[in-house]
Amino acid sequence: MAQPLEFEQPLFALEAKIDELRHFSQEKGMDLREEIATLEQRAQELRASIYQNLTPWQQAQLARHAERPNAIDYIRANIQDFIELKGDRLYGDDPAIVGGIGFFQGRPVTVLGHVKGKDTKDNIYRNFGMPHPEGYRKALRLMQQAGKFGRPVLCFIDTPGAYCGIGAEERGQARAIAHNLYAMASLPVPILSCVIGEGGSGGALALGVADRIMMMEHAIYSVASPESAASILFKDATQAPRAAGAMAITAERLHKLRIVDRIVDEPVGGAHRAPLEAAHNLGAAFAQELASLVDLPPAELVERRYEKYRQLGHHLLMG
Amino acid sequence: MKDFIRNARQRLLEETREQNPQNDVVQEERETRMEGLWVRCEKCQEIFLAKELDKNCRVCAKCGHHFRIAAPQRIAALLDPDSFIEWDAHLPTQDPLHFPGYKGKVEKSQRETGLAEAIVTGQGTIEGFPVVVGVMDPRFIMASMGTVVGEKLVRAIEGACAQRIPLILFSASGGARMQEGVLSLMQMARTSAALTRLAEAGVLYISVLTDPTTGGVTASFAMLGDLILAEPGALIGFTGPRVIEQTIRQKLPEGFQRAEFLEQHGMIDRIVPRTQMRSQLALILAMHTKTEGVTANGPTA
Numbered sequence: 001m002a003q004p005l006e007f008e009q010p011l012f013a014l015e016a017k018i019d020e021l022r023h024f025s026q027e028k029g030m031d032l033r034e035e036i037a038t039l040e041q042r043a044q045e046l047r048a049s050i051y052q053n054l055t056p057w058q059q060a061q062l063a064r065h066a067e068r069p070n071a072i073d074y075i076r077a078n079i080q081d082f083i084e085l086k087g088d089r090l091y092g093d094d095p096a097i098v099g100g101i102g103f104f105q106g107r108p109v110t111v112l113g114h115v116k117g118k119d120t121k122d123n124i125y126r127n128f129g130m131p132h133p134e135g136y137r138k139a140l141r142l143m144q145q146a147g148k149f150g151r152p153v154l155c156f157i158d159t160p161g162a163y164c165g166i167g168a169e170e171r172g173q174a175r176a177i178a179h180n181l182y183a184m185a186s187l188p189v190p191i192l193s194c195v196i197g198e199g200g201s202g203g204a205l206a207l208g209v210a211d212r213i214m215m216m217e218h219a220i221y222s223v224a225s226p227e228s229a230a231s232i233l234f235k236d237a238t239q240a241p242r243a244a245g246a247m248a249i250t251a252e253r254l255h256k257l258r259i260v261d262r263i264v265d266e267p268v269g270g271a272h273r274a275p276l277e278a279a280h281n282l283g284a285a286f287a288q289e290l291a292s293l294v295d296l297p298p299a300e301l302v303e304r305r306y307e308k309y310r311q312l313g314h315h316l317l318m319g
Numbered sequence: 320m321k322d323f324i325r326n327a328r329q330r331l332l333e334e335t336r337e338q339n340p341q342n343d344v345v346q347e348e349r350e351t352r353m354e355g356l357w358v359r360c361e362k363c364q365e366i367f368l369a370k371e372l373d374k375n376c377r378v379c380a381k382c383g384h385h386f387r388i389a390a391p392q393r394i395a396a397l398l399d400p401d402s403f404i405e406w407d408a409h410l411p412t413q414d415p416l417h418f419p420g421y422k423g424k425v426e427k428s429q430r431e432t433g434l435a436e437a438i439v440t441g442q443g444t445i446e447g448f449p450v451v452v453g454v455m456d457p458r459f460i461m462a463s464m465g466t467v468v469g470e471k472l473v474r475a476i477e478g479a480c481a482q483r484i485p486l487i488l489f490s491a492s493g494g495a496r497m498q499e500g501v502l503s504l505m506q507m508a509r510t511s512a513a514l515t516r517l518a519e520a521g522v523l524y525i526s527v528l529t530d531p532t533t534g535g536v537t538a539s540f541a542m543l544g545d546l547i548l549a550e551p552g553a554l555i556g557f558t559g560p561r562v563i564e565q566t567i568r569q570k571l572p573e574g575f576q577r578a579e580f581l582e583q584h585g586m587i588d589r590i591v592p593r594t595q596m597r598s599q600l601a602l603i604l605a606m607h608t609k610t611e612g613v614t615a616n617g618p619t620a
Contacts, residue, residue: 162538164558164566169576172586174537174557178511182543185512186519202495202507202538202557209508223495223504223535228562233497247500248416257415259501309512310473313466313502316415 005061014043057241059250062218063197067272071113071156077279094135096127099142110146112139113156130163133176136206147187155193155207162203177206184209188298195219212289215251217266222249376593385550390439390456398443405441410467421498428459437462440475446601451479454489461493469506476513485523490541494534507539514543523607528555547587549578
């Protein structure tokens with residue numbers, strides 16, 4: 001059972017009550033169908049009013065939900081015979097980014113994703129989904145390999161940002177990210193990226209220069225995490241909800257700004273409420289977008305990608 | 320020497336007072352202006368006439384400390400006289416997210432700097448060698464990269480590509496501009512993508528990192544030069560030192576993220592003092608000219 005977020009508590013309380021009534025009626029053989037139906041109706045309305053009117057900060061909380069499916073869950077559900085490939089061949093392997101090859105609906109693909117852990121131990125192992133330069137260099141190596149063998153690249157974005165620490169700086173975090181942006185811009189195979197949870201800053205973008213940029217309905221994508229934006233703008237990290245509101249981080253806003261090409265529907269209440277349904281929706285979206293790209297000659301694919309980024313934001317610039 | 324300057328400054332201040340014994344307001348103003356005539360080196364505390372510092376490209380004559388420099392001043396010191404033609408000087412900055420307080424912030428920076436945005440781009444010559452240049456100005460919202468900065472960079476890169484003229488970008492930036500959200504983030508992708516075209520065309524790109532170069536600017540075009548130069552002591556990194564210290568809860572080693580640190584770690588080609596930047600760039604340009612018989616004194620020398 002998912003842990004309720006603060007704004008979900010009335011709904012969870014109601015759902016618990018409905019469950020209780022069901023048990024009670026079964027145990028005692030009492031007919032409470034009418035009462036249950038009434039409460040179900042109320043729960044339905046409450047769900048709609050909560051999840052259709054989420055504030056950006058509430059979206060951020062859903063996007064970071066501890067039980068939200070991670071890249072490994074989506075890979076397991078959508079990629080057959082996945083083989084993980086590790087290491088950057090320069091320094092190390094970074095478990096904050098998972099990479100490998102497998103079949104997506106019968107087609108060989110290269111898969112890359114930031115991975116947040118499922119519990120404390122896993123999170124420490126995966127550094128809370130915050131990659132070091134090795135993670136980006138592994139991703140680069142696998143992307144270039146995909147280019148060589150003509151495999152489309154599917155990316156799952158889910159990171160608070162690239163790790164900031166002494167070692168990361170010493171080993172060229174900035175250069176590692178920059179090099180990915182550069183390489184992705186001219187990779188001769190289709191690239192599809194979907195923000196599945198949190199898309200934080202350059203650390204997210206390093207898997208996000210793509211032919212199609214997608215977001216799960218409750219994912220967020222931002223230039224900096226709401227906390228760091230708040231500390232930069234208001235000199236106060238506790239102002240994160242305010243920064244989240246001002247920065248346009250939700251799928252809906254970014255789709256309207258024409259930065260995000262497609263929003264992938266989530267089950268009511270978020271992907272963690274029905275992970276397989278979420279994975280199915282994402283798989284269907286990937287399949288549909290991929291179908292429109294796989295037959296393009298590589299030169300045209302790259303040209304279109306260039307134009308996409310060339311034009312990005314132009315309507316606002318000339319506004 | 321120090322004493323001499325201090326005495327001179329004192330004398331100037333006293334003279335000002337004598338000239339306006341009754342008018343306190345005017346006197347105060349004059350004192351401020353007098354203060355403006357003198358600058359103290361942030362590093363060695365030496366006091367200079369501001370004019371002298373400007374003449375030395377804002378490099379301390381005593382300890383070599385590099386003061387930050389405004390874009391127009393750098394361009395004047397770098398390019399051949401009257402060779403600069405500015406591009407896209409008036410691209411209007413938009414407020415796409417209607418971010419609270421952003422418009423006012425932009426207007427304030429415009430008033431204070433006389434610039435329309437945080438980067439000046441255009442073409443000119445260095446010792447006769449044609450170049451396309453982009454120079455970021457840290458006075459303008461910490462030269463953060465929003466849509467207009469990104470667009471001017473993309474146009475400069477494409478211009479260099481179309482004319483097959485070497486590109487030199489001087490970066491100085493706090494990173495992506497928060498107030499334009501993900502649109503700022505996308506400028507990292509746009510500038511990097513544009514550079515792939517320049518590379519395909521075989522055109523030279525020299526990136527010069529100056530104080531400070533951090534965040535999304537470092538993590539995109541600034542680290543993608545064929546040659547990467549840096550000014551001495553410049554702060555260069557992905558995450559700023561304050562945030563790293565807060566995150567890892569330990570003090571950072573002396574010299575961390577300075578140009579010299581990056582050179583040691585293999586991240587940049589070389590450190591070039593500002594006073595030698597023009598001659599060094601001319602030499603590099605000469606080595607990338609296809610015509611035979613050129614020297615650093617110019618293509619026709």
